[in-house]
Amino acid sequence: MTTGPQATPVGAASAATVAMVPPARRSPGLWALAWARLRRDRVAMLSLAIAALFIAVMLASRLGLVAANWDEEIAVSYASPAFLPDAENLEAARSAGIPRPDAGPPVDISDIDPLAPHYGEWAERSAALEQVEGSRRTTLPFGADKWGHDVLLKTIKGSEVSITVGLVAALLATLFGTLLGALAGYWGGRVDDVLEWFYNVFTSIPYILLILSFAAVLSQGLVTIILILGLTGWTGIYRLVRAEYVKHSAREYVRAAQAIGVTDLSRMFAHILPNASHVVLVQFSQHFVQFIKAEVILSFLGLGVPVTMVSWGTMLAEAQEELIIGKWWQLTAAGVSMAVLVTAISLLADAMRDALDPKIR
Amino acid sequence: MQPLTATPTGSQPTAPRILDVDGLGIEFRIDRQTRVQAVRDVSFGVASGSTVALVGESGSGKSVTAMSIVGLLPPNATLASTSRIKFGGRDLVGLPQAQLRALRGKDISVVFQEPMSSLNPVFTIGDQIAESLRLHLGMGARAARDRTVELIDEVGIPRPQQRALSYPHELSGGQQQRAMIAMAIACEPQLLIADEPTTALDVTIQRQILELLAGLQQRHGMAMLFITHDLGIVGEIAEHVVVMQGGCIREQGSVRDIFERPIDPYTRALLACRPRLDRRPQHLPVIEDFLGGNAPAAVAERPRGVVAQDPVILEVRDLCKSFPVRKGLFGTEYVPAVRDVSFRLRKGKTLGLVGESGSGKTTVGLTLMRLHRASGGQALFEGCDLLALSEAEMKPYRRRIQIVFQNPYASLNPRFTVGNILLEPMRLHSIGADNDERIALAQQMLQRVGLPAESFDRYPHEFSGGQRQRIAIARCLTMRPDVLICDESVSALDVSVQAQVLNLLQDLQDEYRLSYIFISHDLAVVRYMSDEVIVMSEGRAVELADADQIYRAPEHPYTRRLLESVPRGWTGERAGTGPAPRPA
Numbered sequence: 001m002t003t004g005p006q007a008t009p010v011g012a013a014s015a016a017t018v019a020m021v022p023p024a025r026r027s028p029g030l031w032a033l034a035w036a037r038l039r040r041d042r043v044a045m046l047s048l049a050i051a052a053l054f055i056a057v058m059l060a061s062r063l064g065l066v067a068a069n070w071d072e073e074i075a076v077s078y079a080s081p082a083f084l085p086d087a088e089n090l091e092a093a094r095s096a097g098i099p100r101p102d103a104g105p106p107v108d109i110s111d112i113d114p115l116a117p118h119y120g121e122w123a124e125r126s127a128a129l130e131q132v133e134g135s136r137r138t139t140l141p142f143g144a145d146k147w148g149h150d151v152l153l154k155t156i157k158g159s160e161v162s163i164t165v166g167l168v169a170a171l172l173a174t175l176f177g178t179l180l181g182a183l184a185g186y187w188g189g190r191v192d193d194v195l196e197w198f199y200n201v202f203t204s205i206p207y208i209l210l211i212l213s214f215a216a217v218l219s220q221g222l223v224t225i226i227l228i229l230g231l232t233g234w235t236g237i238y239r240l241v242r243a244e245y246v247k248h249s250a251r252e253y254v255r256a257a258q259a260i261g262v263t264d265l266s267r268m269f270a271h272i273l274p275n276a277s278h279v280v281l282v283q284f285s286q287h288f289v290q291f292i293k294a295e296v297i298l299s300f301l302g303l304g305v306p307v308t309m310v311s312w313g314t315m316l317a318e319a320q321e322e323l324i325i326g327k328w329w330q331l332t333a334a335g336v337s338m339a340v341l342v343t344a345i346s347l348l349a350d351a352m353r354d355a356l357d358p359k360i361r
Numbered sequence: 362m363q364p365l366t367a368t369p370t371g372s373q374p375t376a377p378r379i380l381d382v383d384g385l386g387i388e389f390r391i392d393r394q395t396r397v398q399a400v401r402d403v404s405f406g407v408a409s410g411s412t413v414a415l416v417g418e419s420g421s422g423k424s425v426t427a428m429s430i431v432g433l434l435p436p437n438a439t440l441a442s443t444s445r446i447k448f449g450g451r452d453l454v455g456l457p458q459a460q461l462r463a464l465r466g467k468d469i470s471v472v473f474q475e476p477m478s479s480l481n482p483v484f485t486i487g488d489q490i491a492e493s494l495r496l497h498l499g500m501g502a503r504a505a506r507d508r509t510v511e512l513i514d515e516v517g518i519p520r521p522q523q524r525a526l527s528y529p530h531e532l533s534g535g536q537q538q539r540a541m542i543a544m545a546i547a548c549e550p551q552l553l554i555a556d557e558p559t560t561a562l563d564v565t566i567q568r569q570i571l572e573l574l575a576g577l578q579q580r581h582g583m584a585m586l587f588i589t590h591d592l593g594i595v596g597e598i599a600e601h602v603v604v605m606q607g608g609c610i611r612e613q614g615s616v617r618d619i620f621e622r623p624i625d626p627y628t629r630a631l632l633a634c635r636p637r638l639d640r641r642p643q644h645l646p647v648i649e650d651f652l653g654g655n656a657p658a659a660v661a662e663r664p665r666g667v668v669a670q671d672p673v674i675l676e677v678r679d680l681c682k683s684f685p686v687r688k689g690l691f692g693t694e695y696v697p698a699v700r701d702v703s704f705r706l707r708k709g710k711t712l713g714l715v716g717e718s719g720s721g722k723t724t725v726g727l728t729l730m731r732l733h734r735a736s737g738g739q740a741l742f743e744g745c746d747l748l749a750l751s752e753a754e755m756k757p758y759r760r761r762i763q764i765v766f767q768n769p770y771a772s773l774n775p776r777f778t779v780g781n782i783l784l785e786p787m788r789l790h791s792i793g794a795d796n797d798e799r800i801a802l803a804q805q806m807l808q809r810v811g812l813p814a815e816s817f818d819r820y821p822h823e824f825s826g827g828q829r830q831r832i833a834i835a836r837c838l839t840m841r842p843d844v845l846i847c848d849e850s851v852s853a854l855d856v857s858v859q860a861q862v863l864n865l866l867q868d869l870q871d872e873y874r875l876s877y878i879f880i881s882h883d884l885a886v887v888r889y890m891s892d893e894v895i896v897m898s899e900g901r902a903v904e905l906a907d908a909d910q911i912y913r914a915p916e917h918p919y920t921r922r923l924l925e926s927v928p929r930g931w932t933g934e935r936a937g938t939g940p941a942p943r944p945a
Contacts, residue, residue: 040392252772256833259730260786260840261759274776 034278037355044351050344054337058159070153070310078327079144081151143329145318154310155333161311162338165226166292172230173291174284177237178273184238185245186268192242203235215303225304229291237283244276278356285349289342296338312338376408379551379584380430380448386441387425387434387608399425399438400608407552407601412578412585414599414616416592416631418855422608423588427554430586431469432461449551467497470545474557476537480529486540487513487525490547497548512543517573534718535566539573546577553578554586559594563717564882568926571598590855592631593928596620604628620931626651634860636889638912638927641665644867645860645889665892666907671707674743674876675729675762675844678703681737682721682728698724700900701738704893706844709870711877713891713908715884715923721900722880726846729878730764731755742844760790760840767849769829773821779832780817783807786840806835810865827858831865838869846878851886863890884927888912896920 038044061067080086110116142152184195210232218224248254249272257271273280292312298304299313307314312334319331387400400422407413415423428434430446430453446453448469453461465471473479481489490512491505500508506525513521516539518532529537538558545553555574559567575598578585587598595602596616603613604625612625623629630651642660680702683695699721706712716722727733729740731747740747747758766772773782783803786792793799800817807816810831821829830850837845847866851859863886869875879890887894887908894911896904896919904917915921 252766252768253774255727255732256764256766256772256836257774257785258732259759259764260836261756261789262785271774275774 034352034355038351041351041355043347044355047344047348047351050340051348054159054341054344055163057156058163061156061160067153067156070149070157073148074150075140075144075148077144077146077148078322078325079140079148081143081329082141084143142333143327145330146322151330151333154315154330155312155337158310158312158315158334159337159341161222161305161309162292162295162313163341165222165229165295165311166288169226169229169233169291169295170284170287172226173233173287174237174280176230177234177283178241178280180234181238181241182245182268182273185242186249186264186272188246188249195238195242199235199238207232211298212303215298220303220306222305222309225295225298228298229294233287233291233294237280237287240279240283241276244279245272248272248275278353281356282349282353285345285352289345289349292338292342296334376411378406378447379409380407380586381445382406382426382430383445383447384441384443385426385429385446386444387422387429388439388441389435390437390439398608400429402443403605403608403610405601405603405610405613407584407586409551409584410578410582411600412587412598413601413603414587414589414595415603415605416589416595417605418590418631418857420607421605423605424556426605427471427556427586427588431465431471431554432456432458433465433471463497466493466545466550467548468550469552469554470548470550471554471556472538472541472545472558474560476534476541476561477529479541480537482529485526485528486532486543487527490525490540490544493544493547508547509543512547513540515577516540516543516546517569518543534562535569538562538566538570542570542573542577546581546583549581550583552584552586554588556588557590558587560589560591564884565717565922565926567594567928571928574598591928592635592856593930596930596932597928604631616931631856635856636860636863636885638885638888638924638929641889644864647860647864648857666909667707667710667892671710673705674708675706676741677705677725677729677738678741679738680725680728680735680740682724682733683736695736697900699728702895702897702900702902703738704895704902704905706876706878707892708843708876709874710892711870711879711890713887713894714878714880714897715882715887715894716897717882717923719899720897722882722897723848724900725897726764726848726878726880730762730846732764756790760786760792761842762844762846763837763840763842764846764848765830765833765837765850768853769826769833770853772833773829775821777821778817779807779812779819779821779824782821782832782836783817783839786836790840792840802839803835806838807832809838809869810835825858826854827862830854830862834862834865834869838873841873842875844876844878846880848880849882852881852883859886866890884912884923896923 038048057066110119140150140152142150142155145151145154180195180199184192211228214228214232215224218227245268254267254271257267262271295304295311296313296316299311300317302317304313305311315330315334319328319334322328322330383404385400385403386398389397389399391397403422403426405413415426417423425434425438429438429440429444430448432453434440440454444454448464453464456464480486487506487509490509491500491502494500494505494508495502510521510525513524518524518536518539524532524536529540532540542558553574558574559570562570571594574585577583587595589595599616601613602616602619604611604619604627606627611627612619612623619628620632623632627648630646630648633646633651634648636645641663643663644660646660680699681697682699683697685693686696688694702721702725704712714722714725724733728735729747735748738748742758742762745758747755747762750758777785780800780803783806784796784799787799787802793802804814804817807814812828812831812835816824816828816832821832824832833850850866851862854862866877867890870877877890879887881887891908894904894906894908895902896911896917898919904911904915904920906916911920912924915924
């Protein structure tokens with residue numbers, strides 16, 4: 001047994017290493033703690049569920065699982081909502097009441113009419129059409145628009161544009177604002193001066209005018225509207241992120257990082273950014289809301305997405321004429337969807353700010 | 362030096378009591394499930410015209426107790442049903458807000474810790490003092506103004522006529538606190554509650570404020586409830602002392618009893634673990650020693666000082682630093698913060714750097730670390746001028762000279778785990794062959810500074826101030842530095858924790874032969890830690906000498922003034938009068 005005494009120190013050493021290995025339990029980080037606090041907030045959880053539902057429906061629509069056939073004219077013009085089946089629909093009645101020229105013209109001019117040979121064919125066709133017209137529905141779950149599109153499906157389809165614009169534009173603005181804010185706040189001095197001048201000039205131009213000029217230069221479309229909102233919306237985020245960076249750059253933990261030789265880039269983004277991330281996150285969600293509203297306004301003004309696409313904004317623009325003749329459902333559907341989503345995200349952002357409050361240290 | 366009170370000890374049992382707190386309990390509601398009992402069964406009294414000190418470390422419930430008297434508790438606090446707060450025969454518990462309001466500022470007034478944040482920055486101090494006169498005494502505008510000038514004069518602010526028209530930011534910290542005191546005594550209160558009134562102030566200013574408070578108390582015959590963590594002040598100013606810990610009273614008695622015959626082990630520990638100007642034991646006693654029941658025997662004194670043969674590791678010559686201040690749109694003006702400071706740091710020794718706020722002592726440390734760019738001078742580290750190196754050339758030296766900052770709550774990145782905090786410098790400086798080796802090293806360092814191994818995966822917010830300072834020290838140790846700059850590293854800690862961290866620093870110096878530059882405003886701590894001491898004032902080093910030498914025979918008048926201002930606690934001067942101590 002000569003190996004015995006030799007084996008013992010090895011065993012002891014490995015036992016020591018085992019003892020050194022940290023236990024599997026990872027203690028909750030600040031994000032986990034914030035999530036735990038958020039979980040306790042019922043309003044926040046409800047808001048989160050609503051926002052998730054909207055985004056899920058929007059994704060399903062994007063993938064063609066729902067509302068793919070939104071542009072089929074399946075109902076009579078301004079078909080009533082299902083919960084108001086008896087609503088008077090003069091428009092549909094009028095279009096139904098137009099007499100069809102079932103016979104030829106009152107004076108027989110068939111001998112000189114070059115189109116005479118076709119009349120029979122057309123009559124057949126219009127007869128077929130009449131059949132389709134007859135099968136159009138007079139009520140839909142949430143009514144129909146002027147062309148007989150289902151408002152519910154249209155709202156779902158419209159969410160695609162609205163949410164995409166909100167999300168992507170907010171991402172763009174947040175990225176832009178955070179980057180510039182970080183540069184200005186961290187470096188200070190000349191860099192800060194230049195960026196502050198740029199910011200001041202940028203914000204001194206009236207907002208709508210800026211958007212109009214962008215819209216005039218760029219061609220109309222989804223990408224354009226995202227660019228407009230993203231490139232004009234970064235200013236608020238820039239200011240807040242800059243302030244955070246000014247505050248944190250002077251903090252001792254950043255000094256300590258400098259003292260051990262951490263590079264500037266790493267200090268900016270590995271050390272300070274996670275500490276400013278609550279600001280960025282909350283700003284992102286607030287801008288998401290703001291840009292959904294902005295898209296609606298732009299589309300309403302006719303500067304938004306082209307007429308071939310549907311968004312909550314175009315729906316509201318259409319509703320302008322409809323309201324005069326008392327057809328309120330398209331306005332309500334688009335308006336309520338937007339209001340619910342916007343409120344949910346605003347409340348969520350509010351709760352997130354509370355949950356992420358770094359004052360708990 | 363004159364004792365601060367003329368009638369030094371406990372008139373407590375005989376004189377009528379102006380304030381009687383009985384069975385006070387305070388509970389805080391954190392959320393739906395969690396409640397925290399901040400104060401439990403606290404009873405004490407304040408005799409009219411006397412001074413009672415509430416002493417304790419952070420979290421002892423001393424401030425909450427005081428605030429409950431004036432009804433200034435946060436809305437989530439509730440008083441226990443047993444609580445009785447009798448003031449002048451009236452029970453303040455359950456008194457309607459309107460009546461409490463009439464009482465506050467008139468019969469009971471409060472002086473807070475931070476004068477800058479307690480004064481409203483948009484009103485002149487004259488307006489703020491006059492406000493309570495008009496509110497409580499119903500004075501007219503003119504009468505209030507005249508009385509205000511009198512009050513400002515009484516609290517010792519020069520040129521009271523003009524100062525009444527000054528805004529808070531135009532006054533120095535000491536003058537702001539004087540203005541706060543003028544507000545507090547404006548209506549001749551019967552009880553003045555002073556909540557750490559001198560903690561934010563420099564030691565010489567602290568001395569002036571304490572003298573002012575003692576003088577005012579005698580002249581106006583008011584009682585004072587003095588809340589502090591500093592037993593040194595207590596020994597000079599109080600007649601009756603209440604020692605609190607964790608929301609309970611550990612011990613109370615006359616100041617003489619508390620200082621000469623403390624009964625409770627916690628009180629004895631508090632008295633012992635603070636470094637003193639006249640003694641320097643090998644190790645400071647810590648609270649655990651006392652609470653364990655075995656009070657430590659007298660420890661041998663540690664010899665200090667340097668001899669000419671000690672090798673020099675860092676030599677600083679004529680270090681200068683001035684900060685640019687913008688003037689107008691394009692102009693820049695330079696304000697000097699450090700002027701021509703020279704010293705030698707010897708291997709394995711400690712150089713103490715003392716001075717009041719604004720003396721430039723912290724700037725010296727930061728400039729040596731190149732966290733500020735020096736305006737002039739040299740810092741020769743083993744013959745190489747650190748201040749002339751480029752950032753890349755500096756990198757190998759970075760690991761050899763390190764810094765521990767003041768605020769343990771701010772100097773650790775809250776989003777990093779302790780493990781990452783320790784691994785980062787090792788990765789940067791390629792210490793350790795691979796990650797496993799670094800982790801093992803980090804674990805070793807955690808153990809060395811006295812933290813459990815499972816700290817590795819925790820976040821800084823899960824640790825107390827003292828533990829965090831240990832983490833900051835461990836972070837420096839991973840790089841095996843030769844020089845460690847301690848920038849007020851123990852100033853934010855409670856005395857008991859401070860003793861532990863000081864002992865740790867001392868052990869590490871013995872073990873690794875570290876050289877320390879120990880920066881502090883606390884003369885006792887600097888004396889305990891240092892071999893040599895530099896006294897700084899207004900950016901200049903006014904005196905540099907052996908630690909013992911400088912404390913025994915200060916040469917510069919500023920050093921002398923500084924040393925005279927240090928609160929000495931209970932001294933023989935006050936012991937001569939007053940009732941006999943309680944039997945042992």
